[in-house]
Amino acid sequence: xxxxxxxxxxxxxxxxxxxxxxxxxxxxxxxxxxxxxxxxxxxxxxxxxxxxxxxxxxxxxxxxxxxxxxxxxxxxxxxxxxxxxxxxxxxxxxxxxxxxxxxxxxxxxxxxxxxxxxxxxxxxxxxxxxxxxxxxxxxxxxxxxxxxxxxxxxxxxxxxxxxxxxxxxxxxxxxxxxxxxxxxxxxxxxxxxxxxxxxxxxxxxxxxxxxxxxxxxxxxxxxxxxxxxxxxxxxxxxxxxxxxxxxxxxxxxxxxxxxxxxxxxxxxxxxxxxxxxxxxxxxxxxxxxxxxxxxxxxxxxxxxxxxxxxxxxx
Amino acid sequence: xxxxxxxxxxxxxxxxxxxxxxxxxxxxxxxxxxxxxxxxxxxxxxxxxxxxxxxxxxxxxxxxxxxxxxxxxxxxxxxxxxxxxxxxxxxxxxxxxxxxxxxxxxxxxxxxxxxxxxxxxxxxxxxxxxxxxxxxxxxxxxxxxxxxxxxxxxxxxxxxxxxxxxxxxxxxxxxxxxxxxxxxxxxxxxxxxxxxxxxxxxxxxxxxxxxxxxxxxxxxxxxxxxxxxxxxxxxxxxxxxxxxxxxxxxxxxxxxxxxxxxxxxxxxxxxxxxxxxxxxxxxxxxxxxx
Numbered sequence: 149x150x151x152x153x154x155x156x157x158x159x160x161x162x163x164x165x166x167x168x169x170x171x172x173x174x175x176x177x178x179x180x181x182x183x184x185x186x187x188x189x190x191x192x193x194x195x196x197x198x199x200x201x202x203x204x205x206x207x208x209x210x211x212x213x214x215x216x217x218x219x220x221x222x223x224x225x226x227x228x229x230x231x232x233x234x235x236x237x238x239x240x241x242x243x244x245x246x247x248x249x250x251x252x253x254x255x256x257x258x259x260x261x262x263x264x265x266x267x268x269x270x271x272x273x274x275x276x277x278x279x280x281x282x283x284x285x286x287x288x289x290x291x292x293x294x295x296x297x298x299x300x301x302x303x304x305x306x307x308x309x310x311x312x313x314x315x316x317x318x319x320x321x322x323x324x325x326x327x328x329x330x331x332x333x334x335x336x337x338x339x340x341x342x343x344x345x346x347x348x349x350x351x352x353x354x355x356x357x358x359x360x361x362x363x364x365x366x367x368x369x370x371x372x373x374x375x376x377x378x379x380x381x382x383x384x385x386x387x388x389x390x391x392x393x394x395x396x397x398x399x400x401x402x403x404x405x406x407x408x409x410x411x412x413x414x415x416x417x418x419x420x421x422x423x424x425x426x427x428x429x430x431x432x433x434x435x436x437x438x439x440x441x442x443x444x445x446x447x448x449x450x451x452x453x454x455x456x457x458x459x460x461x462x
Numbered sequence: 463x464x465x466x467x468x469x470x471x472x473x474x475x476x477x478x479x480x481x482x483x484x485x486x487x488x489x490x491x492x493x494x495x496x497x498x499x500x501x502x503x504x505x506x507x508x509x510x511x512x513x514x515x516x517x518x519x520x521x522x523x524x525x526x527x528x529x530x531x532x533x534x535x536x537x538x539x540x541x542x543x544x545x546x547x548x549x550x551x552x553x554x555x556x557x558x559x560x561x562x563x564x565x566x567x568x569x570x571x572x573x574x575x576x577x578x579x580x581x582x583x584x585x586x587x588x589x590x591x592x593x594x595x596x597x598x599x600x601x602x603x604x605x606x607x608x609x610x611x612x613x614x615x616x617x618x619x620x621x622x623x624x625x626x627x628x629x630x631x632x633x634x635x636x637x638x639x640x641x642x643x644x645x646x647x648x649x650x651x652x653x654x655x656x657x658x659x660x661x662x663x664x665x666x667x668x669x670x671x672x673x674x675x676x677x678x679x680x681x682x683x684x685x686x687x688x689x690x691x692x693x694x695x696x697x698x699x700x701x702x703x704x705x706x707x708x709x710x711x712x713x714x715x716x717x718x719x720x721x722x723x724x725x726x727x728x729x730x731x732x733x734x735x736x737x738x739x740x741x742x743x744x745x746x747x748x749x750x751x752x
Contacts, residue, residue, distance in 0.1 A: 169580055176579035178657040186570035187585060189626035194592050197600035197607060204603065211606075254492070261489050271738055273489075275731070276497045282734060283727035284686035284702060288709065289503045301502075304518040335496065340629075340745075347745035368481055382749020389593050389750065397596045419598045426602035427691060435602050443599045450594040 198443065205437040211430045222437035233438070235413050236421040239326070240396070240442075243417060244449065246330055248395035251337035252388060258338065259345035260372070274346060281339040290332045291405050294318040319406045322414040329405060329415055333398040341387030341394075348383030352376060377460055384460065388453045396446050399423075418442045503727065506720035507531070514716050530717035534725075537708055537718050543696045545704065552701035555617060556684040559624030563680045564673060566625050571634035572661045576647055586635065590750070592628045601691070608692050619692035624684060630676040633744055637672040638665065640747040674737050675744035682730050702726060 173180075205222055209215035226233050262273045280286065294302045296317040303315040318324050352375075357365075360375045377384070399419035402408075406415055409424075418438060426435030498521075506514065508526040538545035573579070574586050597604075604623070605614075613619040642665050650660050666673075689703045705726055709719040734741070 179573040179577040182573035197603035385750035
C-alpha cells in the first residue's frame with residue numbers, strides 16, 4: 149500500500165517535472181525564436197551533412213542509380229583493398245602530427261615571447277606573424293622560391309654554394325614534397341589560436357606573477373609552468389582545437405604547390421582521396437565512408453588533446 | 463614609491479639576460495621565416511620582366527616599376543567575362559554572407575548566453591563540437607544537399623552556408639558571457655522591456671569588438687574563397703578564382719601574377735591592421751571551459 153502510494157507520488161512528481169519543463173519552454177518562446185534561424189541553418193548545413201555521410205557510407209550510392217545497402221563493404225575495401233587510401237591515412241597522420249603540435253607550440257611561444265614588448269611593437273610583430281595565415285593563396289610564393297629551374301632562389305643558392313650541379317625539381321621530387329608542404333603549412337598556421345594566446349596572456353593578472361616571485365619562482369620557465377599555463381587553460385583548450393582542425397586542412401596547399409595527384413601519391417591525403425572519389429568519380433557511398441573516417445580522426449584527435457590539456461596544473 | 467620600485471624589481475628578477483638574448487634571437491629567426499616571403503611577394507610585383515627572370519635571382523628589386531600592375535589591369539580588361547563581374551561576385555557574396563552571419567549568430571548567441579531555457583546547453587555543445595572538424599568532411603553530402611535545394615550554380619550556395627558558420631557564434635556567445643552584465647539585463651526585464659529590444663538596444667552596443675571580429679572572420683573567409691564546387695558558370699565565379707587563372711598563365715604573365723598576389727593579400731592585411739585591438743579583445747573571452 150505504502151509502496152503504491154510512493155510510486156503514485158513519484159509519478160505525480162514526474163508529471164510536475166514534465167509540466168515544469170513545458171512551462172519553462174513556453175515562458176521562453178522568445179529565446180527559441182531567437183536561436184531558430186541560426187540553429188535551423190546550422191542543422192541543415194552541418195548536422196545533416198554529417199549524419200547523411202554516415203548513412204550513405206553504408207550504401208553504394210553513385211548519384212545515378214538507386215542505392216543498395218552494402219553495410220561495411222566500403223570500409224572493408226578502404227582498409228584492405230585500397231593501397232592509395234593507406235598512403236593517404238599515413239600522410240594525413242604525418243601532416244597532422246607534425247603541423248598540429250608544431251603550430252600550436254610555435255603560436256604559444258611567439259605569443260609568450262612578445263607578451264612583454266611595448267604595445268605598439270607587439271601589434272607590429274603580431275601582424276608579421278599573423279599575416280601569412282589570412283592572405284589567401286599568397287603561399288604560392290613558396291612555389292616561386294622553390295621553383296624547378298635555376299631562377300628559383302633555392303636552386304640558385306644551392307648552385308652558387310656548389311652543393312648541387314643541376315636544379316632540383318622540388319615539388320615533383322618525392323623526397324622533398326612532404327617536407328616542403330609541411331614547412332609551408334607551418335608558415336600559414338599562426339592563425340586564430342595565436343591570437344587567442346596573445347589575448348589570454350594579456351588577460352593574466354600581474355599580481356599573480358608578483359606573488360609568484362615572492363613565493364620563490366626563480367626563472368621565466370618556472371613562471372610559465374606554475375603560473376602562466378594554468379591561468380590560461382581555457383585559451384589553451386580553444387587554441388588546441390583551432391590548431392588541430394587547421395592541421396587536418398592543409399590539402400589545399402599540397403594541391404596548389406605539388407599538383408593533384410602529387411608524384412606517386414607521395415603527399416596524397418585523406419582529403420585528396422575524398423575529392424577524387426566524391427568530386428571526380430561520383431562514388432558517393434565510398435567517399436562518404438572516407439569522410440566518416442576523417443570525421444572520426446578529427447574528433448578523436450581533439451578529444452585526446454582535450455584530455456591531455458585538462459591535466460595541466462592538476 | 464620606494465615600495466613600488468622594489469616590487470617592480472622583483473618581477474624583473476625572474477628574467478635572466480641569457481634567456482632574454484636567446485628568446486630575441488629565436489624571435490628574429492622565426493620572424494624572418496614568416497616575414498621575408500611576404501616581402502618577396504611585394505618585391506616580385508615591383509620587378510620588371512628582365513629582373514623576374516634574372517640569374518642568379520635577387521631578393522631586392524633594382525629598378526622598381528608599376529608596370530606589372532598596369533599589365534594586370536590590361537589582362538583584366540580583355541578577359542572573357544568582364545573583371546568587374548568577378549569583383550562584383552566576391553563583394554556581393556562577402557557582404558551578404560557577412561551581414562547575415564553577424565545578425566543571425568548574434569541573435570542566437572544572445573539567447574544562448576543570456577536566457578536560461580531548456581536545450582541551450584545541447585545546442586551550444588553541438589556548435590562547439592563542430593569546431594572540431596572542417597568542411598572537407600561535409601563537402602560531398604553538402605553538394606548533394608545543394609543540388610536537392612536547386613542552389614547549385616547560384617549565389618545562394620555560397621551565401622547561406624556562411625550565415626551559420628560556427629566559429630562566429632562561438633566567439634560571440636563567449637564574449638557575451640563575460641562582457642554583458644546580467645544585472646543590467648535583469649533591470650531592463652523588470653522595467654518590462656522585451657528580450658528582442660534588450661538584445662538590440664542594450665546587449666549589442668556592449669559587444670562591438672565581437673561584431674567586428676565576426677565581420678572580419680566571415681569576410682576574410684569569403685574574400686579568400688577560390689573556386690567552389692557549387693559553381694560552374696564563369697559569371698558566378700569569384701575574384702580570387704579569376705586572379706588564380708592569371709597566376710596560372712605561366713612565364714609571360716609572371717609579372718601580372720605577382721601583382722595580383724599583392725592585391726589579394728593587401729585587403730585582409732589592411733582590415734586586420736585596422737581591427738587588431740578589437741579582435742584581440744574578443745579573443746580574450748574565447749577560452750573553452752571543458
